[in-house]
Amino acid sequence: MKFLKTLSVQVLLALALGLAAGAAVAWGGGAGGARVVEAVEAVGGLWLNALRMTVIPLIFAVLVTGIAQVADAAATGRLAGRAVAWFAGLLAVSALTAIFLVNGLLSVWPVAEAAAAALRAGAETPLDSAATSPDFAAWVRSLAPANPVRAAAEDAVLPVVVFAVFVGFALTRLPDGRGRTLLEVFQALGDAMIVIVRWVLLAAPLGVFALALGVGLRAGAGVAGVLGQYIVVASAAGLAVSILAYLLAVTVGRVPLTRWAQATSPVLATAFATQSSLACLPAMIERSRDNLGVPPRIANLVLPLAVAIFRMTSPAVNLAVCLFVAHVYGIEPTPLQYAGAVLVALAVSVGSVGLPGQVSFIVSVAPICLALGLPIELLPILLAVEVVPDIFRTLGNVTGDMAVTAILARDEPEAAVEARISRQA
Known part of the structure; x- marks a missing residue:
């Protein structure tokens, strides 16, 4: 069967088999079986470390090139600059939505303490591995790293992100295209890291099976309920962003609800099927022009730009993942940690656009976890069930792309004239 050949399905099956096998060993395998599981689990630890080694260089490389791309896009004209401004504002709203939604949802529907304790034990991550947040003065000072290399070595993600943002903007300001050579170097570095991550992800079924085996040994099959709760929470964040984009199109873009639903329904069907x-x-451009009356000049500029640098659901769902991990570990991030996490989430949402799904999950979520002072050992397990939340990510992204396009078209004189002609016809 063809669907069994997809990596996502293989990883999901590996997770289920690992949990079941670990639980079986815990039930009747004895001390010998437990030692075998622990030996196999070391392979999972090796696989996780192979993923971790690429995070800092990859996030730095893609941020530098992504920020330079945004700067170049904003400088190409008034319409592109307005689009970038809308993208930035909506990404910030997306991040704040996730913080309030996820914390509110998990306060009403908390992670069961027994299940959370079992999952923590399965991941073998001590609670004191979380970093403490400095006071405000120290936090402000830390934003500009005195030694970027040391910050990277210590997994101090926020200073690395700030340094990458400055480097990205600075390279676009060098005269005579001198920054282009260095941008190509960072592009090559990012591409090389992506190749490494793809190599590592080829072994994802084995790595996830090995990690899940240990989780199943210590946590048992009861962890399935926690994973189901995670799927609901992460998907709810993506759904909330989709609803927000809908409301913006109808209220700010002034598109009648029925017309908007007719225009977006084929696009959403494609998004559901492809998660891309x-x-x-192509469907977004066609529907925006033919059904929403967006002039081709606007649709042909804004929508490709949105696909290139804008993922509206990225901050929301990525933060939802991290906040769920925080609730599993019983960690309450401080306001300063939230501020740092939002800044990191906004930055990586730009840098991770265009990366493959499994790669973008690691490069987007791991830095936010580190900014919040959270362990990342649970991320491979959550990656295995990312198939469902990823659908809601894509639904929200394409809805947001079309909503911004409709809003920008509303204020363009060309769009107003064409809309009036359409109504008269």
Whole structure:
């Protein structure tokens, strides 16, 4: 069967088999079986470390090139600059939405303490591995790293992100295209890291099976309920962003609800089937022009730009993942940690656009976890069930892309004239 050949399905099956096998060993395997599981689990630890080694260089490389791309786009004209401004504002709203939604949802529907304790034990991550947050003065000072290399070595993600943002903007300001050579170097570095991550992810079924085996040994099959709760929480964050984009299109873009639903329904069907905003681009352009009356000049500029640098659901769902991990570990981030996490989430949402799904999950979520002072040992397990939340990510992304396009078209004189002609016809 063809669907069994996809990596996502293989990883999901590996997770289920690992949990079941670990639980079986815990039930009747004895001390010998437990030692075998622990030996196999070391392979999972090796696989996790192979993923971790690429996070800092990859996030730095993609941020530098992504920020330079945003700066270049904003400088190409008034319409592109307005689009970038809308993208930035909506990404910030997306991040804040996740913080309030997820914390509110988990206060009403908390992670069961017994299940959380079992999952923590399965991941073998001590609670004191979380970093403490400095006071405000120290936090402000830390934003500009005195030694970027040391910050990277210590997994101090926020200073690394700030340094990468400055480097990205600075390279676009060098005269005579001198920054282009260095940008190409960072592009090559990022591409090389992506190749390494793809190599590592080829072994994802084995790595996830090995990690899940240890989780199943210590946590048992009861961890399935926690994973189901995670799927609901992460998907709810993506759904909330989709609803927000809908409301913006109807209220700010002034598109009648029925017309908007008719225009977006084929695009959403494509998004559901492909989980790829890029695959939805032709349908988004066609529907925006033909059904929403967006002038081709606007649709042909804004929508490709949105696909290139804008993922509206990225901050929301990535923060939802991290906040769920925080609730599992019983960690309450401080306001300063939240502020740092939002800044990191906004930055990586730009840098991770265009990366493959499994790669973008690691490069986007791990830095936010580190900014919040959270362990990342649970991320491979959550990656295995990312198939469902990823659908809601894509639905929200394409809805946001079309909503911004409709809003920008509303204020363009060309769009107003064409809309009036359409109504008269």
